[in-house]
Amino acid sequence: MPTLLFGGTIGSGPALGNDQSGLFKQRLVAYDKEVDAPNPYRNLPQLQRLLECDAARPLEASHGRAALTAALRSVIASCRERIARGDPLCDASLAGLVGDAGELLANRAKPGLRRVINGTGIILHTNLGRAPLAVEAIAAVADAASSYANLEYELESGKRGTRAAEIEPLLCELTGAEAALVVNNGAAAILLALSAQAAGGEVIVSRGELVEIGGGFRVPDVITQGGARLVEVGATNKVRLTDYAAAITEQTRALLKVHQSNFRVIGFTAEVPIAELAALAHQHGLPLVADLGSGLIAPSPGSSEPTLAQALAAGADIVTCSGDKLLGGPQAGLILGTRTAIEPLRKHPLLRALRLDKMSLAALEATLILHRDQPERVPVLRMMRQSEDELAARAECLQGLLGMGHVVSSEGFAGGGSLPEERIASKALALDPPEGAPAAAARLRMGHPAIVALIRADRLLIDMLAVSNDDLPELATGLRAIMTGD
Ligand SMILES: *Cc1c(COP(=O)(O)O)cnc(C)c1O
Numbered sequence: 187m188p189t190l191l192f193g194g195t196i197g198s199g200p201a202l203g204n205d206q207s208g209l210f211k212q213r214l215v216a217y218d219k220e221v222d223a224p225n226p227y228r229n230l231p232q233l234q235r236l237l238e239c240d241a242a243r244p245l246e247a248s249h250g251r252a253a254l255t256a257a258l259r260s261v262i263a264s265c266r267e268r269i270a271r272g273d274p275l276c277d278a279s280l281a282g283l284v285g286d287a288g289e290l291l292a293n294r295a296k297p298g299l300r301r302v303i304n305g306t307g308i309i310l311h312t313n314l315g316r317a318p319l320a321v322e323a324i325a326a327v328a329d330a331a332s333s334y335a336n337l338e339y340e341l342e343s344g345k346r347g348t349r350a351a352e353i354e355p356l357l358c359e360l361t362g363a364e365a366a367l368v369v370n371n372g373a374a375a376i377l378l379a380l381s382a383q384a385a386g387g388e389v390i391v392s393r394g395e396l397v398e399i400g401g402g403f404r405v406p407d408v409i410t411q412g413g414a415r416l417v418e419v420g421a422t423n424k425v426r427l428t429d430y431a432a433a434i435t436e437q438t439r440a441l442l443k444v445h446q447s448n449f450r451v452i453g454f455t456a457e458v459p460i461a462e463l464a465a466l467a468h469q470h471g472l473p474l475v476a477d478l479g480s481g482l483i484a485p486s487p488g489s490s491e492p493t494l495a496q497a498l499a500a501g502a503d504i505v506t507c508s509g510d511k512l513l514g515g516p517q518a519g520l521i522l523g524t525r526t527a528i529e530p531l532r533k534h535p536l537l538r539a540l541r542l543d544k545m546s547l548a549a550l551e552a553t554l555i556l557h558r559d560q561p562e563r564v565p566v567l568r569m570m571r572q573s574e575d576e577l578a579a580r581a582e583c584l585q586g587l588l589g590m591g592h593v594v595s596s597e598g599f600a601g602g603g604s605l606p607e608e609r610i611a612s613k614a615l616a617l618d619p620p621e622g623a624p625a626a627a628a629r630l631r632m633g634h635p636a637i638v639a640l641i642r643a644d645r646l647l648i649d650m651l652a653v654s655n656d657d658l659p660e661l662a663t664g665l666r667a668i669m670t671g672d
Pocket residue numbers: 371372373374399444445446447448477478479480507508509518519602603604
């Protein structure tokens with residue numbers, strides 16, 4: 187059969203009589219296919235046909251027509267998008283499209299926030315929700331959430347009480363502080379401290395400490411949001427006590443020291459220790475606010491980071507930190523200090539907006555009790571102290587369950603802006619998935635539970651530092667699927 191190459195030649199072709207219009211159409215299609223592409227949207231069925239087909243009936247019965255229509259529309263729309271991008275065509279059969287809609291409807295019922303197995307080797311991964319809670323803290327949350335609680339109620343007198351009345355003495359006991367307050371997170375703790383102490387005045391801070399905490403949030407923005415003006419002193423790598431002293435004016439309301447959270451300035455550096463800054467502040471009748479970021483109760487092995495107690499003992503009037511970093515508790519902000527320094531914070535109207543909810547309070551209190559009595563039961567502390575043998579044994583156990591992979595050495599981190607310079611020797615299971623590491627990692631992320639792995643030199647690595655023994659069976663199931671193409 188001759189092929190028509192140019193539209194312009196159709197009219198002049200000898201075979202185009204009226205009686206041959208069928209052939210003309212046929213040829214036009216052939217033309218379409220050979221020169222342009224065939225209309226790729228042509229195979230997508232109409233919404234109405236999908237709604238009326240047999241496969242759609244059970245979905246309509248269980249989810250209703252409106253939800254089914256919306257799901258089918260979205261399936262058709264995503265097929266159109268794929269076609270527009272030139273991606274391989276989706277299964278455009280009636281059954282295929284209705285099946286996709288069924289999956290969408292089933293997923294709608296699952297919460298978007300789901301469990302993740304953390305194979306990244308970063309213990310406090312901010313994007314993965316930082317600290318997993320101790321079983322004692324989880325039980326306390328369940329208790330508080332499932333019933334009423336004496337949140338602001340004095341059981342002895344039957345009168346209205348203060349929120350978190352039990353937590354504050356516990357915090358004082360653990361850190362040696364005279365007074366304590368808890369708020370929603372670390373940023374809220376700084377915001378409240380500076381709003382109450384320095385609004386309308388100036389806060390002096392070292393230029394090298396104006397850190398971005400992550401997700402685009404910067405400490406200077408939190409300070410100015412609190413109504414204080416920032417006075418930066420020193421150079422990025424060096425600041426001296428005299429720099430602070432020279433910047434103190436009538437307008438100064440506080441000196442601020444911010445822990446270098448997620449980075450270290452190394453080499454030619456100098457910073458002023460808390461004790462010297464506190465002495466300078468007190469000479470001028472000013473408070474020293476120290477944002478430690480990570481709330482260490484006890485010294486961390488091999489770390490020079492100050493504990494909360496050390497910062498307070500060195501003379502800081504207010505010390506702030508997060509509840510879900512090395513403290514290993516829920517998202518929370520801790521504020522510790524002297525009675526005089528904390529009092530204005532307690533009365534500040536922002537406190538109401540920044541207060542902690544009953545579930546987080548319950549988790550925080552349970553975590554603090556563990557720090558006092560059985561710190562080894564706090565998961566984050568336990569993870570920080572794992573031996574290489576323990577990590578190797580876990581990797582071998584996973585290798586055994588899976589029947590594949592190689593145990594290799596790797597390096598993990600505390601993360602969450604804690605101990606940035608300290609690498610933690612770890613072990614990982616290394617795999618070479620048939621579809622390649624990036625595609626396999628993407629599929630693992632979409633599982634239930636999701637698995638977040640590392641990619642190193644084209645291999646897929648599951649670091650054992652932040653994996654628990656309880657994760658291993660599900661980890662093996664997820665990994666087997668990508669290794670065998672199931
Ligand atoms: C993490 C961190 C914060 C913020 O704490 P969040 O609990 O995330 O709000 C503030 N300052 C420093 C130094 C930090 O490390």
